[in-house]
Amino acid sequence: MLDVALIAASFVTFFVVIDVPGVAPIFAGLTEGTDRAHRRKMAIKSVAIATLVLIGFAYGGEWLLGALQISLDAFRAAGGVLLFLIALDMVFEKRTKRREQRADALSDSDETLPGTHEDISVFPMAIPMLAGPGAIASIMLFMSQASGSLGAQLSVLIGLGANLLICLVVFLLIGPVMKLMGETIAAMITRILGVILAALAAQFIFDGIRGALMGG
Secondary structure, eight states, X not given: OOOHHHHHHHHHHHHHXXXXXXXXXHHHHHTTTOOHXXXXXXXXXXXXXXXXXXXXXXXXXXXXXXXXTOOHHHHHHHHHHHHHHHXXXXXXXXXXXXXXXXXXXXXXXXXXXXXXXXXXXXXXXXXXXXXXXXXXXXXXXXXXXXXXOHHHHHHHHHHHHHHHHXXXXXXXXXXXXXXXXXXXXXXXXXXXXXXXXHXXXXXXXXXXXXXXXXXX
């Protein structure tokens, strides 16, 4: 049975860590000057690849932790710290600046032939823009909490899928979206999401510490 509260929690978390308002301008910049068909292809490929990566970590992440002899509580606390650092970057706009620098570096190294366009679907759009450390940590944390319950796991995947669908729609409509949103609104939304993520990260840290103490 689906868990509405878990769907909402996972949706909010993934919306914050993926940060569509912050990613959209990067996609627009990397595909600037390309035709509509290329932008559509890059949008679909980047979201599809990010989906495969995140689902892979969702079901293979726990096995990886076991192989490395890392407890779920330790990963939960570490993941919370990671998400908190991302939140700080979002609030102070450091994350956006790093993304823009990666995009500029990619543009500067573009040596494609005339009439062709750079394939940015795998790097940097799918990894690390969409399926970055924050999203990977989040999907592993949520799936560890939903372990043993098919309904809970499906609820988490619905929250993730809804965000990836939003990314796809925004990428496909990137021109009108950027005109509507503007740089000021995008920066404001990113800061608000950063504060929300900081609170969610703190909760992950508290849960990890509590679990480790109770387990010990």
